[in-house]
Amino acid sequence: MKAKILIVDDHALLRKGVHSIISAHHPEWEVYEAENGIQSILKANDVKPDLILMDYHMPKLDGISAATAIHREYPAAKIIMVSMDVGEEEVGHMIDAGVMGIVHKESPEEELLKAISEVRDGQYYLKGKIGALANQYRMEMLEKKKKRVKSHDQLLSRRENDVLKLLVKGLSRNEIAEKFTLSKRTVEKHIANIYKKTNTHSVYSLIRFTLKNGVLGE
Numbered sequence: 058m059k060a061k062i063l064i065v066d067d068h069a070l071l072r073k074g075v076h077s078i079i080s081a082h083h084p085e086w087e088v089y090e091a092e093n094g095i096q097s098i099l100k101a102n103d104v105k106p107d108l109i110l111m112d113y114h115m116p117k118l119d120g121i122s123a124a125t126a127i128h129r130e131y132p133a134a135k136i137i138m139v140s141m142d143v144g145e146e147e148v149g150h151m152i153d154a155g156v157m158g159i160v161h162k163e164s165p166e167e168e169l170l171k172a173i174s175e176v177r178d179g180q181y182y183l184k185g186k187i188g189a190l191a192n193q194y195r196m197e198m199l200e201k202k203k204k205r206v207k208s209h210d211q212l213l214s215r216r217e218n219d220v221l222k223l224l225v226k227g228l229s230r231n232e233i234a235e236k237f238t239l240s241k242r243t244v245e246k247h248i249a250n251i252y253k254k255t256n257t258h259s260v261y262s263l264i265r266f267t268l269k270n271g272v273l274g275e
Contacts, residue, residue, distance in 0.1 A: 060177065061087045063106040065097040065123065066139070067115045071162075075110060078166055079173070094118025101127045106134055108177055111156075113140035113147070121150045128155030135176045148183075148190040158182035159191075212254050220247045225264050 062079055066072045072090050079088050089104050091097040095118045097111065109127065113120040124136050137158035138151050151159060158176040160169055172182040183191040213221060216237075223233045234244045257263045 059085050059087070060108065061089070061104055061106040062173075063089045063091060063097065063100055063104065063109045065091045065094070065100075065109060065115070065120070066112040067092050068112075071112075075169070078169065082170060094120060094123030097123045098126050101131060101134060105131060108135045108137065108173065110137050110139055110173075113138055113142070113151075121154050124151070124154040124156055135179075137172055137176055137182065143187055143190075145190050145194065148187060149194045152191060152194055159187045213251060217247050217251050217254075220244065221251050221263070221267070224248065224251070224260060225267055 060083070064072050064075050064079075066075070069092070072092070076088050076090060079086060087104075089100055089106065091100045093115050097109070098118075100106075101109065109124075111120045111124050115123075120138060120140075124138065127134060128136065132155070135158075136154070136156045137160055138156045139160050139162055140147065141162045143159060143161065148159065158172045158181065160172045160182070175182045181191075219237065220233055223236060228236070230241055230244050230248070233239075234241045237244075251263070252258060255263065255266050257266050
């Protein structure tokens with residue numbers, strides 16, 4: 058199956074080396090190159106790659122910032138970060154940027170190819186110490202999300218939470234009033250309280266609030 062691969066690294070020799078490895082094993086694939094983060098965003102906009110091998114440390118724009126921008130515009134593009142230094146903080150930043158695989162720059166050819174294969178299939182490639190750090194980070198984020206949900210559940214009254222759920226689903230004030238057998242004026246009051254307590258001013262900003270804080274759960 059054909060694929061578009063984008064290699065991003067400020068070292069030409071490394072780019073060419075990885076390019077050669079991929080082309081040797083998958084001659085049918087289209088392989089592109091970019092030498093820095095800014096160029097990677099422009100290239101991704103042009104070719105819309107299926108997978109990106111992104112260097113972590115680069116001039117002009119680092120790999121995390123570039124990956125974040127690309128993931129935001131093209132979430133279907135899978136990203137593997139290639140780095141020499143990988144600690145707890147770096148892994149957290151990579152996960153937040155939408156990275157699905159992390160490979161050490163000194164990894165053997167076989168590991169790089171395995172990472173590409175697994176990530177292309179939609180799996181995460183986070184092995185050994187990196188995998189442990191990634192799991193630890195995910196658990197910490199899950200715990201923080203639970204605390205945020207609990208906090209915001211306490212922020213709104215039970216009825217306000219009920220109204221919030223229907224409001225972000227697109228129901229009108231009249232439909233919400235009918236659903237709960239309330240007057241439209243009462244619904245308006247609940248909505249005004251929701252906006253005030255969540256510091257939002259429109260349904261759009263309220264939707265963003267619920268997504269960011271996990272208020273609605275599953």
